[in-house]
Amino acid sequence: MWGHERAGVSADTARQRERRLGLLLCAPAVGVMLAVTAFPILYAVWLSLNRADLRAPDRNELIGLANYATVLASPIWWESFGVTSLITVVSTALELVLGLALALVMHRTLVARRLVRTVALIPYGIVTVVAAFSWRYAWTQHTGWLAGASAPLTDTWSAVGIIILAEVWKTTPFMALLLMAGLALVPEDLLDAAAVDGAGPWQRLTRITLPIMKPVILVAVLFRVMDAFRIFDNIFVLTNGAHGTASVSIITYNNLIKGLNLGIGSTLSVLIFLSIAAIAYGFVKLFGVAGRDGRAGSRA
Amino acid sequence: MTAPRGRARSLARRRVGWGVLDLVVVAYALTPVLWIASLSLKSRGTLNDGRFLPREPTLGNYAEILASGEFLRPLLNSIGIASISTLLAVVFGAMAAYAVARLDFPGRRALVAVSLVIAMFPQVSLIGPLFKIEIALGLFDTWLGLIVPYVAFALPLAIYTLSAFFRDIPWDLERAARMDGATSVQAFVHVIAPLAAPGVFTTAILTFIFCWNDFLFAISLTSTTASRTVPAALAFFTGSTQFEDPTGTIAAAAVLITIPVVLLVLLFQRRIVAGLTSGSVKG
Numbered sequence: 044m045w046g047h048e049r050a051g052v053s054a055d056t057a058r059q060r061e062r063r064l065g066l067l068l069c070a071p072a073v074g075v076m077l078a079v080t081a082f083p084i085l086y087a088v089w090l091s092l093n094r095a096d097l098r099a100p101d102r103n104e105l106i107g108l109a110n111y112a113t114v115l116a117s118p119i120w121w122e123s124f125g126v127t128s129l130i131t132v133v134s135t136a137l138e139l140v141l142g143l144a145l146a147l148v149m150h151r152t153l154v155a156r157r158l159v160r161t162v163a164l165i166p167y168g169i170v171t172v173v174a175a176f177s178w179r180y181a182w183t184q185h186t187g188w189l190a191g192a193s194a195p196l197t198d199t200w201s202a203v204g205i206i207i208l209a210e211v212w213k214t215t216p217f218m219a220l221l222l223m224a225g226l227a228l229v230p231e232d233l234l235d236a237a238a239v240d241g242a243g244p245w246q247r248l249t250r251i252t253l254p255i256m257k258p259v260i261l262v263a264v265l266f267r268v269m270d271a272f273r274i275f276d277n278i279f280v281l282t283n284g285a286h287g288t289a290s291v292s293i294i295t296y297n298n299l300i301k302g303l304n305l306g307i308g309s310t311l312s313v314l315i316f317l318s319i320a321a322i323a324y325g326f327v328k329l330f331g332v333a334g335r336d337g338r339a340g341s342r343a
Numbered sequence: 344m345t346a347p348r349g350r351a352r353s354l355a356r357r358r359v360g361w362g363v364l365d366l367v368v369v370a371y372a373l374t375p376v377l378w379i380a381s382l383s384l385k386s387r388g389t390l391n392d393g394r395f396l397p398r399e400p401t402l403g404n405y406a407e408i409l410a411s412g413e414f415l416r417p418l419l420n421s422i423g424i425a426s427i428s429t430l431l432a433v434v435f436g437a438m439a440a441y442a443v444a445r446l447d448f449p450g451r452r453a454l455v456a457v458s459l460v461i462a463m464f465p466q467v468s469l470i471g472p473l474f475k476i477e478i479a480l481g482l483f484d485t486w487l488g489l490i491v492p493y494v495a496f497a498l499p500l501a502i503y504t505l506s507a508f509f510r511d512i513p514w515d516l517e518r519a520a521r522m523d524g525a526t527s528v529q530a531f532v533h534v535i536a537p538l539a540a541p542g543v544f545t546t547a548i549l550t551f552i553f554c555w556n557d558f559l560f561a562i563s564l565t566s567t568t569a570s571r572t573v574p575a576a577l578a579f580f581t582g583s584t585q586f587e588d589p590t591g592t593i594a595a596a597a598v599l600i601t602i603p604v605v606l607l608v609l610l611f612q613r614r615i616v617a618g619l620t621s622g623s624v625k626g
Contacts, residue, residue, distance in 0.1 A: 064442070064527060065451065068442040071438065072435040073454060075491065075498065080495065083472035087472045090472065161609060172578065173597040180379070180590060186390065190393070212375065221619075273465050275559050279562075280578065292465070295468075309471050316465055
C-alpha cells in the first residue's frame with residue numbers, strides 16, 4: 044500500500060518536472076512570438092477605432108468604426124484588394140503548374156540531378172528586392188534587355204504581368220521543393236505496375252501521382268495563397284504601387300509609414316489580417332486541410 | 344537490330360531529353376541573376392544600351408559602393424542583425440523544439456498552433472503598432488528593433504524544422520544517459536545536442552536566409568544607416584549627386600548581397616533541401 048502510493052507520488056513529481064521543463068523550454072520562444080504579434084495586433088485593433096493621425100496628434104479621439112466605413116467606401120481599398128487577389132490567384136496557379144514540372148525534373152532527371160537541385164535553389168535564396176531590381180531594370184525603357192523602346196512598367200496590365208512574373212520566378216522553386224517531398228511518397232512499384240499495364244506517362248501522373256500527392260499539393264497551395272496575398276517587396280521595387288498596381292500591403296505601408304495615419308493604416312492592417320484568416324478558414328472548410336498537415340506552412 | 348542496342352539508344356535519347364530540360368531549369372534560375380551581374384559591370388556610358396552583356400566590363404560601380412558608407416554600413420548592419428537573429432532564433436527554437444519532440448506538457452499543441460498562425464501572419468499588419476511601440480521604447484532605428492521581429496518570425500520555421508530533425512534522433516541514447524545518472528538537461532547538452540547539430544546547422548542556414556531577405560520590417564522600423572539593412576538601403580539608394588542615375592551602383596550592391604546566398608546554396612544544397620522538405624510530409 045505504502046510502496047504503491049510512494050511510486051505514484053514519485054511518478055507524479057516526475058511528470059510535474061517534465062511539464063515544468065517543457066513550459067520552461069518553450070517560454071522564451073512563445074514570449075518573443077507573442078510580444079511581437081499578439082500585443083501589436085490588439086493594439087492595431089484599438090488604433091483602428093481611433094482617429095490617430097501622427098500629423099495631427101491633438102485631434103486623436105475614439106471614433107468607433109468610422110475608419111472602417113471610410114476604408115470600405117474607398118475605391119483605393121477595393122482596387123488594391125482586386126489587384127492583390129488577381130496576383131494571388133494567377134501567380135499561385137502558375138507556380139503550381141511550373142512547380143510540379145520543376146519538381147518532376149528535380150525528382151526524375153537522369154543527368155546532373157545535383158546541379159539542377161542546386162541551381163533551382165538560387166531563386167529561393169536570393170533577396171527578393173535584388174531579384175525585383177533585376178526585373179525592373181530588365182523592363183526599363185532603353186536600359187533593359189527585355190524592354191527595348193517600350194515601357195511596360197508604366198501600364199497597369201503589363202506591370203501586373205511583370206509583378207506576377209517576378210513573384211512566380213522567385214517562389215516556384217519553393218513550391219517545387221514541397222511538391223518534390225510529395226513525389227517521394229509515390230511508390231515506384233505502383234508506377235511500374237501501371238506502366239506494365241499500359242498506362243502512359245500522362246495517365247500515370249493524373250491517375251496515380253497527383254491523387255497521392257493531393258494533401259501535399261493542398262498544403263502548398265494554401266501556404267502560397269496566404270503568402271502571395273501579403274505581396275509587398277516586388278511591387279515596392281517594380282512600380283511602388285503606381286499605375287494601379289498597389290497591393291493591400293503597399294497601401295497599408297503608405298498610410299502608416301509615409302502618411303503617418305495610424306488610424307486608417309491600422310484599419311487596413313486589421314482588414315488584411317481578417318482577409319488572411321478568411322482565406323485559411325475557407326480553405327480548411329473546403330478541402331479539410333488538417334492542422335497537422337499544415338506543418339508545411341512554416342517553410343517560408 | 345538487337346534489343347540491347349535499341350534499349351541503349353532509347354536510354355541515350357532519354358538522357359538527352361533530360362539534359363535539355365536541365366538546361367531550361369538552369370537558364371530559368373540564372374538569367375535574372377546574370378542580368379543584374381552584367382548590369383553591375385557596365386560603364387556609365389553603356390548602362391542604357393539595352394544589351395544583355397556588357398560591352399566594356401568595368402568594376403567602377405563596385406569601387407564606388409565600396410568607397411561609400413551608404414553601402415558598407417548597411418552591409419555591416421545586415422550581417423550583424425541577421426547573425427544575431429539567427430543565433431537567438433536557433434537557441435530559442437531548439438529549446439522549444441526539444442520540448443515539442445520529447446516532452447509531454449500542457450500547451451504543447453498550443454505552441455504548434457501559435458507557431459503556425461505566426462508563420463502565416465500578415466507582417467504588414469504589425470508595422471504600424473510596432474513602429475509606434477518601438478519609438479516609445481527607443482528601439483526604433485536600432486539593431487535590436489529589427490532583431491526582435493526577425494526572431495519572432497523566424498521561430499516558427501526554426502521550431503518546425505528542428506522538431507522534425509529531433510524526432511529522427513535515437514532517443515534511447517538519452518534514456519541510457521539518464522539511467523547513468525544524467526539529468527534531462529545534462530542528457531540534452533551532452534548526448535542529444537551533438538546528434539542534433541546537423542539539424543541545428545540546417546535551421547541556422549534557413550533562418551539566416553530569411554533574415555537576410557527581409558525588406559518590410561527593414562524599411563518600416565529604420566530611418567537611417569545606423570540600422571538600415573542592405574535590401575532597405577538599396578531602395579533608398581541615390582547616386583552620388585542628385586542627377587546621377589544609381590542603376591549601376593544598385594546593381595553592384597545587389598550582386599554583393601547575393602554572393603553569400605549563392606555560397607550557402609552551393610555549399611549546403613543538400614541540407615537546405617532536407618530542411619525545407621523535412622516537416623512537410625511526415626505528419
